[in-house]
Amino acid sequence: MRACVWIDGQRIAPDAARVSVFDRGFLHGDSVFEVLRTYGRVPFALDERLERLERSARLVSIELPVGLDVLRSEVVAALEQAAYPEAYLRLMLTRGADEPRVAAVPNRPRRVLLLAPLVPLPAETYELGVAVVTERSELVGNAIAPGAKVGNYLKSILALAAARRAGAAEALLVDRSGGIFEGSSSNVFLCSKGTLVTPPEESGILAGITRRKVLELARSWGVPLELRTFTPRELRAADEAFITASIREVVPIVRVDGDAIGGGRPGDFTRRLLAGYRALALGGATSALSSAATSVVN
């Protein structure tokens, strides 16, 4: 099955889909975007993601080319047309085309919607967990427009490349004070003595929507929460740890910088969160919540 592309609301054959070389998304990474997936063919948390797209655009002064209701109906119509069993979806807004070296900032925003069949992570990733490494980062989150999901991912790309060279699946970024604040393209949690810990939004992280859902689940289960950064040492000593992101969902971390966490196996709490998250995404949250809550709280 092929990818499908819409530019400014028009469906274009993928091979013919073009954006100008003068587009500022290409020239400068001057764009904002969202990535999401479907569960049972329904886009999960679409409204929350469209709201974050609008917020990201506002934070970097890109005008929305059409209202959120239009974007929403374009996404829904695109999914219907693509008719994938499950879809990966990427929605981008760029500031538009500009002549190089022209100082004036253009106001011709463009929207690009990409759909592709979803390729989920292999089941063994969840069964065995992944290794991560810590990477020093001078910039916490997106320091220029905190909280905005902007197109320039160079910091994340370099950190992830370093992780891959070390045989790890993700890089956890460490700020100058020695605190871990997020993954290169994920949020990070640890679980220690029954308490769930994750860095707060105020630390400048990209507050993921998966993170928000996981926090809502944990709150509804009565799990004690601490919103703070933590050190690599604390992470190594944790009972469990995991990362969250829309396509990867909830992925157990079993090694950090070569040291095992929680005996090198995914923990029960992480498993239950993954199950609860999937149930929520599939809309069957209620029953999963009550059974999982009993086992977590007891």
Ligand SMILES: Cc1ncc(COP(=O)(O)O)c(C=O)c1O
């Ligand atoms: C830096 C960063 N943090 C967190 C996330 C996870 O966000 P979400 O759960 O909304 O997919 C991403 C996803 O791309 C990211 O790039």
